[in-house]
Amino acid sequence: MRARYNKKGQQGNKKGEKMLGAKSASRKYVREPGYRQLDDEQYAGFTDNDIPMEPTIRAFNRRPTGFEHLGALEAEFIEDLHNGDAETKTDLHLFVQSLSKCLGATKFGLSFEFQDLGFKPPKSAKPILSDVSGAINAGSLWGVMGASGAGKSTFVNVLMGKTAHTGGITKVNGVAGKISKYKKIIGCVPQDDIVLPELTVRENILHSARIRLPSNWTDSEIQNHVDILISCLKLAHVQDSLVGSTGAPVISGGQRKRVSIGMELAAAPMALFLDEPTSGLDATAAASIMATLKALSRLGMTIVTIIHQPRQEIFESLDSLVLLGAGRMIYCAPQADMQPHFESLGFQFPDHTNPADVMGDIIAGEGRHYKANGDATVQGLIDHWATRQKDPGSLNKHASTISVAGMKSLSTTVRQRGAPWYKQIWFCYQRSLLQQYRMKSSFFFELGVGALAGFLIGLAELNAKGQNFRGIFNDPYEMLSSSIDYASVPQMSLLVGLSIGLTASAPGVKIFGEEKLVYWREAAAGHNRFAYYMGKVLSTIPRMVLANFHFTTMFILLATPVIGWFPAFAANLLYFYCIYGLASCISMITRREDGPLLAVMMSLIVGVLNGMSPTLKKVRSWHIVWIWRASPGTWLAEAYFTENIAPLASIYRIEFARDALGYLLNKFSHDLLMLLVIGTALRIFAFLGLRFMWRAKQR
Structure with a gap:
C-alpha cells in the first residue's frame, strides 16, 4: 500500500508490509552470522571514479506537476532504507551485502568511455553511428534518448559489444578493450520481456542466479540472495505465480518487467543496460520501475537505459543523459544541465511544460518552434557539441582509472562467475x-x-x-x-x-x-x-x-x-x-x-x-x-x-x-x-x- 506524504515529501503515515506470502514462508532468509546494519558512514565510504557516493539517498527536487506517483515510490525506497520498517530495511541492506560478497569489493559499478565510436553496416552507404565520444560514470542512472532512427539502440549495442564497431575505442574502468569480455558482470534487459511463461516468478530468477553467480556459492547462499532480490523488487506476493505469456498473462505487465530485470540483477551485475524498460507500462508501473532503478544506482550500480518520451518525473530522476541525433552525439552530461545547455543556444522552454518533451522536439528536428532566429537544426546541435568536445576545459572529466591490482581483481571476478x-x-x-x-x-x-x-x-x-x-524353401x-x-x-x-x-x-x-x-x-x-x-x-x-x-x-x-x-x-x-x-x-x-x-x-x-x-x-x-x-x-x-x-x-x-x-x-x-x-x-x-x-x- 502506497504511503501518504505531506507537501514536504516526508512520510506522513506508513504501515509495515509483509513481503513474503505463506507459500514462501519456508524460504525466508535469515541474517548471516556476524551481520550488522549498514549505516550512513559505511555508504559514505563507497567510491567510484574518485567520486564519493551520496551518503544518503535523497528525494529528487522537481517542480510541482500534479503527478506524485514517482515521488511517492522513490520516497518509499528512501524511507525503506533509512526510516522504514525493519524487515524491508533489512532487504535493501542485505542486498548491498550480497552484492559486496559477490563482487569481492565495495565498488559495485563499472565506468565506460568511448571515443569516436562508429558503426557502418556492410551494405550501407553511410554509417548509422559516427564520431560518438563520451563517458558514463559508475554508480549513476543514465538515459539514452533521441528520435526514431537516431541510433540509440545501435549505440548501446556497439558499446556493449553486441555489434562490432567499425571505428573508435571503448574502455571499461579506463582500460581499452572489448566490453563483451565483461558480459558476465554486465546485465542486459531487452525491450521485450524474454522470460519462460511455464515457470514461476521465482523459478525464472532462481535459474539465472544459479547459472551466473560465482561458482563457489552454495545453494543456500543462492536461495538467500534470490529471496532478498525478490523482496527488494516487491515480487514476494507473486513469486509462486506463473509468469505466463504476453497473450495469456498471469501477472501484470509491470511485474513481468520486474521479473525480466530481476533475472539480470540475480547475477549481481556491476552495470545494467535496459532497452525502454517503461515501454507498454502504465504511468504507475513505469514510475515504480524507474524508482527501483534509481535506488539501485544509489547503491553504486551503473545503469544505462534507453528511454522514449518519459514523463517529467521519470525524466528528472535520471542523473545524466546521452542525446543522439542522426547517429551523432548531441549531448552527454548531467540531466540537470540539459535545459541550461539548450537555453544557451537560444532555445526557449515554455513554462509549465515537460522539459523532456521540449528537448525531444528539439533533437527530433522540430527546434524552430522554440527558437525563432538562428540555427535550430539537428546538425547545428551536433556541430556545437563536437566543437565543445574539442575544448578540454568544458568536458566532463570523470573518466575512471583503475590500478593494475584493481584490473586483476576485476578479471578474477569475471573468471569466477558462472556455475561449472x-x-x-x-x-x-x-x-x-x-x-x-x-x-x-x-x-x-x-x-x-x-x-x-x-x-x-x-x-x-x-x-x-x-x-x-x-521365400524359397531349403533343400530338398x-x-x-x-x-x-x-x-x-x-x-x-x-x-x-x-x-x-x-x-x-x-x-x-x-x-x-x-x-x-x-x-x-x-x-x-x-x-x-x-x-x-x-x-x-x-x-x-x-x-x-x-x-x-x-x-x-x-x-x-x-x-x-x-x-x-x-x-x-x-x-x-x-x-x-x-x-x-x-x-x-x-x-x-x-x-x-x-x-x-x-x-x-x-x-x-x-x-x-x-x-x-x-x-x-x-x-x-x-x-x-x-x-x-x-x-x-x-x-x-x-x-x-x-x-x-x-x-x-x-x-x-x-x-x-x-x-x-x-x-x-x-x-x-x-x-x-x-x-x-x-x-x-x-x-x-x-x-x-x-x-x-x-x-x-x-x-
Whole structure:
C-alpha cells in the first residue's frame, strides 16, 4: 500500500508490509552470522571514479506537476532504507551485502568511455553511428534518448559489444578493450520481456542466479540472495505465480518487467543496460520501475537505459543523459544541465511544460518552434557539441582509472562467475523437465498420437497374422515353394518409420525451436551454450521413451510380427532419437511457424528412403547408395529385416531375399549403432547451427 506524504515529501503515515506470502514462508532468509546494519558512514565510504557516493539517498527536487506517483515510490525506497520498517530495511541492506560478497569489493559499478565510436553496416552507404565520444560514470542512472532512427539502440549495442564497431575505442574502468569480455558482470534487459511463461516468478530468477553467480556459492547462499532480490523488487506476493505469456498473462505487465530485470540483477551485475524498460507500462508501473532503478544506482550500480518520451518525473530522476541525433552525439552530461545547455543556444522552454518533451522536439528536428532566429537544426546541435568536445576545459572529466591490482581483481571476478558446465547442464535439464511437466497437455497429446499411430499400423498388419515373409524353401523342398513375398517386412518398417516421424517431428521442433529468444539472451549473458543444448537433449529422453512405449506396445499387440517386443522397442526408440535430432536441426534454421510443417515433410522423406522401393540393390547400381545409408529409415528397415527374417533361416533360403533387396543380414546391433550415430550427428549439426548461426544475437 502506497504511503501518504505531506507537501514536504516526508512520510506522513506508513504501515509495515509483509513481503513474503505463506507459500514462501519456508524460504525466508535469515541474517548471516556476524551481520550488522549498514549505516550512513559505511555508504559514505563507497567510491567510484574518485567520486564519493551520496551518503544518503535523497528525494529528487522537481517542480510541482500534479503527478506524485514517482515521488511517492522513490520516497518509499528512501524511507525503506533509512526510516522504514525493519524487515524491508533489512532487504535493501542485505542486498548491498550480497552484492559486496559477490563482487569481492565495495565498488559495485563499472565506468565506460568511448571515443569516436562508429558503426557502418556492410551494405550501407553511410554509417548509422559516427564520431560518438563520451563517458558514463559508475554508480549513476543514465538515459539514452533521441528520435526514431537516431541510433540509440545501435549505440548501446556497439558499446556493449553486441555489434562490432567499425571505428573508435571503448574502455571499461579506463582500460581499452572489448566490453563483451565483461558480459558476465554486465546485465542486459531487452525491450521485450524474454522470460519462460511455464515457470514461476521465482523459478525464472532462481535459474539465472544459479547459472551466473560465482561458482563457489552454495545453494543456500543462492536461495538467500534470490529471496532478498525478490523482496527488494516487491515480487514476494507473486513469486509462486506463473509468469505466463504476453497473450495469456498471469501477472501484470509491470511485474513481468520486474521479473525480466530481476533475472539480470540475480547475477549481481556491476552495470545494467535496459532497452525502454517503461515501454507498454502504465504511468504507475513505469514510475515504480524507474524508482527501483534509481535506488539501485544509489547503491553504486551503473545503469544505462534507453528511454522514449518519459514523463517529467521519470525524466528528472535520471542523473545524466546521452542525446543522439542522426547517429551523432548531441549531448552527454548531467540531466540537470540539459535545459541550461539548450537555453544557451537560444532555445526557449515554455513554462509549465515537460522539459523532456521540449528537448525531444528539439533533437527530433522540430527546434524552430522554440527558437525563432538562428540555427535550430539537428546538425547545428551536433556541430556545437563536437566543437565543445574539442575544448578540454568544458568536458566532463570523470573518466575512471583503475590500478593494475584493481584490473586483476576485476578479471578474477569475471573468471569466477558462472556455475561449472556440468552443473549448468543439470540446471537446464531440470528446467526443461519442469517446462514439459507444466505443458502436460502437449505431452499427453504426444503419447496419445503415439498410441494411436501404433494402433493404426497394427490394424494395417492385422490380416497378415504375423506372416510377413514367404521365400524359397531349403533343400530338398524348393519345388514346394509358392509365390515369394520379400517386400512385406520393408513395407512394415516403412509404415513404422512414417508413423514415428509423424508422432515425433512436431514435438521435437516445439522443444528446441520455440526458445531462440531465451537462448540468445542467455548466451549473451555468458551461459554455457553446450550446457543449454545438452539440458534440452537429455530432457527429451523420458518423453521419447514413454511415447515409444505406447507406440510399440500397440503395434506389437495387433501386428504380432516375428520381431520381439524388446528388439522392436530398441529399434523404434533409436528412430525416435533420430527424428528428434532431425527436428532440432530444422528448428535451428527455420522460423518458428514454419518448423513443424518442414519437420514433418523431412521425416516423411527419410522414412521413404528405407531401401524398399527402389531397393538398395538398385540404388547401388546407380552409385548413390550413400544417400539411402545416410537416412535412418534404411537402418530401421534393415534392423526389422534381420529380426523378422533371420529366425526363418531353418525354413527359407533367406540369402535369396538378402541378395534381391540389398539389405545385410545378422547386423542388428550394427543397425542400432548406426541409428544412434545418425541421431547424435544430427544433434551435433543442430548444436553447431545453434552456436554459429545468429552470432550477433549471442554477443
